[in-house]
Amino acid sequence: MLSAPRHDPAAVAAALGVTDALFLGGGTFGDTWRVGDQAIKVICVDGYPPERVAREVNGLSRVNSQYVVRLHKADKIVLEGSVRPALYFEYVEGGDIQDRIERAQRPTPAETEALLAGMLTAVRDLHAADGTIHRDIKPANIALRNGNWEAPVLLDLGLAKSATETTLTLYPGAVGTPPYMSPEQLKGKRARKASDLFSVGVTVRHAYAGVHPFYDPTLDYTYDEAVERVKAGPLPLPGELPENIQNVLDLLVSEAQFERGSATSNLRRMGIEA
Template identity: 45%
Template sequence: MDQRFSSADVERALGISSVSYLGTGTFGETWKVVDGDRVAAYKIIYRDDADLERLRREITSYRRVASENVVRLDNVVPLVIEGRRRVTLVFEYIEGGDLADAIPQDRPTADELVNLASGLLNGVSAIHAASLLHRDLKPANIALRGGDYAHPVVLDLGLAKLMDVESITRYPQMIGTPMYMAPEQLRGERALKASDLWAIGVVLYEAATGEHPFVAQGETLAWDEFFKRIARKPSLPDHIPASVADLIDRCLSEQPHKRGTVAKAIRRIKGD
């Protein structure tokens, strides 16, 4: 997605001269803001109808999420950009880039892959413990603290729900980019805790192999073909540690109940 706002726009809105564009996602674009010794990530929401006061009330739930594997959400503020008030979410800034940038460069080692899996499960567990779902877990929403595969940090926690988007992708659109959402979400059904497990399975497969388990890079599929593919689990390379391979296999079950629970997945990845 393209950048909408300029550095000058953001600097003028904040009254701060040290900002840099980080990227654009489903709901808006994110900027790194340096104000003296304080560094934060500001996510500027594109929707003009976003309710500032409601979002301020809602983030009370998000502040209950306490995990080193989940980004900290600090505040919701209004910014006036291009003459319009833009609701903006203020997060801690994670130095090190994200998983989407790391995957094309190199593969994680076996130990890093196990730690990546463990970190993602711990992060999602913390989100679920706060009675939240993520709903949009993908490599671009996973930061790597210090650029280390072994220290993932889940970003954009639950924004799909926070922004009142029950299903980001609607049937029967075409699939033109790698997909990370569970089959039930893609069919427009209610997201489940197991939906986040599906996403973890897809993300780990891609981190381990450099490829999406069902869709080739740049490939465009009709929905019927895509649903046929996800009904058949992908083969797993031998170099993937057994605990991670088992996790991926369970997570990529088309039926949600066969994916198990995050708590059981954590115990398995630890070898308990």
């Protein structure tokens, strides 16, 4: 996340036709601003493929879930002389998991179980919508509605892809955010539904334990080294999680895709009929 906006807030507010816009954060391709009860993502880089904007819009239009952010509309604005895509989302009050990790605020075992159930439900609903795969699940892309661990909301479908869409990615090539990418993504292979599940497992384990399950943050890893760390297995989970919840979290971060199951099968392992 970028700590400063790419454009002057007054210029952004004028482009959006409002008197004030609050900078929420920035990513690789765009900045997100709060205007009233909406979060507006403005693509700021030149040459951003319009197909990616269409993909995010299509991905969100296919799913209806309380655990996936709602898209209000897609538009274009003129910002400091350039036409920029702008996506208008619901604003999810409460911050995101990345912020909680940075503040060393960890969920209780009960909250962790509810967080895991919510994230698996989000992924189940997403995967059921024309086989859509998120491909970039990570703490910064999970908001907590009203600050509640029990109410995660999946954000940012900019890298999402449905089973019926032609890929915009040339393989081999890594897609995603390395610390949360599955081993198959690290190897430059296509992301599958199981890849999203791996990212869910890593994200929940990181939130609960307060440390990444595979990587030392003070070290840099090549993709090959990262894969070897995954092969070696995750750090043990602390505290007292129910056995079935710990089992699900262990399966989700398996190196082998087939061992991760599906979102639905893991919800059933948690005792939730999906």
